[in-house]
Amino acid sequence: MAARAVTIQEVARRAGVSPQTVSNVLNNPERVRPATARKVHAAVDELGYRADAAARRLRTRRSDTIGLRLAPLPAGISGAILDVFLHEITMRAAQLGLRILLYTAADRDDEITRLRELVASGDIDGVILTDTQAGDPRPAWLRDRGVPCVSFGRPWGEEEAAEHPWVDVDGAAGTRAAAEYLIDTGATRIGFLGWPDSAGQGVSRCAGWRDAVLEGGLMNASDADELVTTCPDNVADAMRAATQLLTRHTDIDGLVCASDSLAFGALLAVGPKVRVIGFDNTPVARAVGLSSVDQRIDLVAQAVLDLLVKDGRVVAQAAGSRVITPELRVRSAVIQDPSVLGSDA
Known part of the structure; x- marks a missing residue:
């Protein structure tokens, strides 16, 4: 037998406020003092309250809607990968009869506040998390409230112990493939x-390149350390970093980069004399003919939904993981005179 729905009056009594105050906290939080809002949220969580509007729509406690944070667009060309994921997940969810509800949050704590509102109002059945890391509080918060979730991105450092399912791309396999291609073609x-x-993703991408050049017999570990350079993920810094690296090591004839932003900057700096390969296969890479590792976001989106949806319903599933193998897209860059694009490209 279905559990009796908790009323707004019961929440008000538990929090020691009026029903109107509870309504304001849920619908117009700017009208309520933070201390009062915290008491109401605690009562909502404790009683498992769902707003009446959602209850009418969800007699089976389903909204057929999955929450996904719309993160701020990262700097650099490779930020477009989030747009690709959003498109793929929305399209595939629609094919299953599900909707994606986007929400914004400044950070993880702010996201939990937003999730609390969405869960209390019955607006979402489950959540797709992004930007995960060790010690992330969001999966446990959702689990404690019975809200299914899956993350795009592994919980770095806690992969085996993770209690929620996750999907990630094998960054090391991608950069290994890039380096092996350069070796096979004469670099x-x-x-x-x-x-x-x-950490995490960046270390993984560097490790794939390192394994390839060491196993290919091109250099020893000490030599490999000398051929690594780093910079922020933007074109201008990448131009400077690539120029400095080639000034120190004039015999470099190939360069594997952790992103297309870095690769495009390197391409502008070194021109056609060094073969450059990026990561993310962004529209910019395709437009200029830059070789790049494709994360296969279509397969990521499918795997995320496979772990979150069963028989057309969002359901909690046992912790598990899917690791997607990316694919190298080889092209011939068309920038012969990088000076025509300028240093601010």
Whole structure:
């Protein structure tokens, strides 16, 4: 037998406020003092309250809607990858009869606040998380409230212990494929341009390149360290970093980059004399003929929904993972005179 729906009056009594105050907290939070809002949210969480509007729509406690944070667009060309994911996940969800509800949040704590509102109002059945890392509080918060979730991105450092399903791209396999292609086509001195102080994804992408050049017999570990340089993920810094790397090592004839932003900057700096490969296969890479590793976001989106949806319904599933193998897209860059684009490209 279905559980009796909790009323707004019960929430008000538990929080020690009026029903109108509860309504304001849920619908017009700017009208309520933070201390009062915290009491109401605590009562909502404790009682499992769902707003009446949602209850009318969800007699089976379903909205057929999945929440997804619309993150701020990162700097650099590779930020477009989030747009691709959004398109793919929305299209594939629609094919299953589901909707994607986008919400914004400044950080993880702010996101939990927003999720609390969406869960309380019955607007979402599940959540797709992005930008995950070790110690992320969001999966546990959702699990404690019985809200299914899956993350695009592994919980770095906690992959085996993760209690929620996740999908990620094998970055090491991508950069390994890029370096091996350069080796197979005659490159003998291949550098790597990555991100400073990077963890997780950045380390993985560097590791794939390193494994390829060491196993290919091009250099020893000490030599490999000398051929790695890092900079922020933007074109201008990448131009400077690539120029400095080639000034120190004039024999470099190949360069694997952790992103298309870095690769495009390197391409502008070195021109056709060094073969450059990026990562993300962005529209810019395709437009200028830049070789790049395709994350296969279509397969990522499908895997995310496979772990979150069963028989057309959003359901909680046991922790598990899917790792997508990316694919190298080889092209011949058309920029013969990088000076025509200028240093601000």
